[in-house]
Amino acid sequence: MKIETLFKTYMVQNAIRDAAKFVGKQLKNIDWDTDEVLHRVGLARHTPGRSTFGGISLFVVGAALGGVAAMLLAPQPGAQLRTDLRDRAKKYFGVEEPIQAPLGAEASPRIENPNARV
Numbered sequence: 001m002k003i004e005t006l007f008k009t010y011m012v013q014n015a016i017r018d019a020a021k022f023v024g025k026q027l028k029n030i031d032w033d034t035d036e037v038l039h040r041v042g043l044a045r046h047t048p049g050r051s052t053f054g055g056i057s058l059f060v061v062g063a064a065l066g067g068v069a070a071m072l073l074a075p076q077p078g079a080q081l082r083t084d085l086r087d088r089a090k091k092y093f094g095v096e097e098p099i100q101a102p103l104g105a106e107a108s109p110r111i112e113n114p115n116a117r118v
Contacts, residue, residue, distance in 0.1 A: 038044055074081050089095075 035045065071081065071085070076084065
């Protein structure tokens with residue numbers, strides 16, 4: 001009985017060892033497409049350029065959303081906030097305010113003769 005158990009154990013160990021060698025040799029002969037194998041298991045190669053661009057674009061989108069949220073939560077009323085933003089934008093882009101004549105000088109001839117040209 002002991003010899004029979006030892007023989008079975010020996011055969012199983014050799015069979016496992018031989019199977020591992022056989023599979024190893026067969027796997028070496030296969031032409032692996034790494035991208036396809038990664039795709040099949042749900043993975044992909046690391047591409048640092050894409051992740052950097054994605055990170056920068058997410059940062060820009062987040063900054064824009066933060067700016068909009070800040071404007072919505074500003075302690076000023078809407079009209080005053082819009083006026084302030086318009087003034088700051090004109091100052092930033094260097095747009096000059098057009099010089100306007102006083103309203104009274106243009107309005108008085110039109111009141112007397114509305115069809116006349118000033």
